[in-house]
Amino acid sequence: MSEEVSEPIEVLRLPVELEYQYTAGKSASRFLRGLQQGKLLGQRCPVDGRVYFPTRGCCPQHGVPMAEEGSIELPDVGTLVTYSIVRVPSANIPLELPYVTIQVLLDGADTVMMHVLGECELEDVHMGMRLEAKWKPEEEWETSVGNILYFVPLDEPDAPYESYKEHI
Amino acid sequence: MRDVAVVAFSQSPSVRRETDCNEVEILIPVIHELRTNAGITNEDVDFVCSGSSDYLAGQSFAFVSGLDAVGAWPPVCESHVEMDGAWALYEAWVKIQMGYAELALVYGFGKPSMGDLPLTMALQLDPYSVMPLWPDAVSIAALQARLLLDDGVVSERDMAEVAVRDRANAKQNPYAQVKGDFSVDQILADPYLVSPLRKHDCSPISDGASAILLAAGDRAKDLCKRPAWIRGIEHICEPQDLGVRDLKRSRSTEIAAEKAGVRAGKIDVAELSAPFTHQEILVERALGLGSETSINPSGGALAGNPIMAVSADRAVAHATSGPCLQQNLICVLEG
Amino acid sequence: MAELCGVMGIGQTRYAAKRQELSMPGLLREAAERALDDAGCTWADIDAVVIGKAPDMFEGVMMPELFLNDAIGGAYKPMLRVHTAGSVGGSTAIVAASLVQSGVHDRVLTVAYEKQSESNATWALTISMPFSVATVAGAGGYFAPLVRGYIRRSGAPEDTGIRVAVKDRQNALKNPLAHLQLEDISFDMVANSPMLWDPIRYLETCPSSDGACAMVMAKESIATQSTKPVAWIHATEMRSEPTMFSGRDQVMPRASLDNAAALYKKAGIQNPRDEIDCAEIYVPFSWFEPMWMEGMLFAPINEGWKMTYEGATALDGDLPVNMSGGVLSSNPIGASGMIRFAEAALQVRGMAGDHQIDGARKALGHAYGGGSQYFSTWIVSDQKP
């Protein structure tokens, strides 16, 4: 065998591009239509009445569809339940490093949502902080959680640990 | 071996594109109906097993959301195969055999309409030597059909007859996607889609879900007046490379059928899940089915994608995976 | 009622960031051949093959088991492919064991693998879906907030995670197959490594590895004839729960606690800390050692960190954990769970080399995955149950 033929090939570049058209689903559609109008709509589990935000296709605990009617409009303020300061780049995340990824419990919701924190010094981030959503300009609103740019600290006393500890 | 039976079955309609519901929302009513019909709750179920594919769903860990539809709380004993739901059924059957479970819930779901299915299936092929050519699933099947035609193993008329039969049978099945009265000549007059395959030689692309409840012995008799007892369930996988297999027959189906005891008695009904007409003929021959067997009374995979709807004394169900019938599962059921 | 099942052969590849001298089939074959050699059997002796790996998108091949099957002797045999998120290596071993325990097959080969160098796992885990904003960078981004939750509720000293990382990386130096071999590992080196996902530091995280792990399992009458020691399976267990629901305890999921209780009951274990000699636990980020010490009922809730702190989990402790260096030292994701199961089996066979625990008779293999929601475990022993 000549040298070129026996030379091992260690890497083959094979770009794969596939297109998908996702279906948001009934429940998420209600949630996203709300966002388009700047509304944060939670939905109740028909079994225990807990408010899910963001909503899912069904209550995962009880395996039943969320109540069709009676979306609950929630305020855009809540409590920082837990967080991480991220210093690792990821191709899909356009944020500048470091940034703070957070789990927020909106007032009146019984589940946390994931988002990011802005306008806050890293050393000031802590559990229990009270937060408020910072929205994009209204003319840019879409059917996306991205209508909220990030959350910012509120000038309020911290929520007591007991009030959010079951959500970690 | 323990006696194990299918005691309940439910399915969503097979549709070309489900635009309202996401996968979980397709699955919720199917699982709900299964539990309601069998009169059981999650607490009665000892083992849960599902089958699905991340590439069909276009995201990693797509099966995880299936747990939401189950309402997996308190936590469940659960497993998942990255395969067709028929293999999830097999795993559940194994768990009952070993005495780990008495009652098992099995489900499968897919929403291939989200992507380009034939193209996506190219990603199943050897990534170093075959896949870079992007041979789509229909073209691969067409190569096999051409081989069969040129060697006189099947004729285009044979293939059209399969399509006519399955489409006509599907009329009785409210869940089937493609149904109706066609004539062989009418189908043969159609243009080729990917020569030598015509549109009616190919199964439709279906969104849907189905679920099955498996139970052991007395538990099965308690839950169901007429359980479908599993008398044999076997599956075999061939090498994938098309060059090392005999594409003119389905060896893996033959071996699985032999082991499952298909020929131990008369088969009244066979539900075959081959995605192309010529492949359905190969499976039919591999099973040794004759005129006493009613094939695909539901319309089979060519009409939608149901797993089984058994009302016969002795039936055989078939599932397949991989290019050109690479992997096949055979299940013999008795009333 | 179930047949006894014994592990009679184990094969692992060398773990490394890139095994580019091998194709995917070559990688699986390296592990499978070693397992067959160890079991003293040939390809023809194998009745069925069970393959496990994490998401297909990690390597960009859909259902890769279909093209890999014949490379590991699966041609014209039954083949199953398992996928249960990060716990998959463990679940795959359990499915293989089930095939023997059910009496369906006599001798089964199982292989789990990941070839992370062929794609980008963090990308595959962070695909941007429409309608949502990607804020979680890979697994670290997901688990770091939970680690913070654990620290808050347990009051564990901030350096607990560092201590775990030092221990596992020292253990890896005794395991020639381990991916990360850091000769000069020290407390300061971990403490001073960059904070990636606060509170998780660089040296407190697992690497990305290529690798495969394989096992041959057989029924009692065959395994008993082995010329080498056999690891007998005393119990297997698995539990799953949904990713999120209102009030879900993500730090100490009920699925973990239920799984542990059921496992010990089956294995006839009353006091796990006394009766189990050593454990291989799925710890992809150092803090998960104390968390799973609680999750596996070795320590009371909120006190798992004390075991780490007191050295109980060190090689010379009363419950050595991750003798092989663990996931922190080698992480071919789809195989990581099976490696835990296989290393537990190696310990009770007395074949773990330099990281062998003297007199290990009963060992635990553990894996978890998803959003701390999938758990699979087994107990193996040198004695039949």
Ligand SMILES: [Zn+2]
């Ligand atoms: Zn609920």
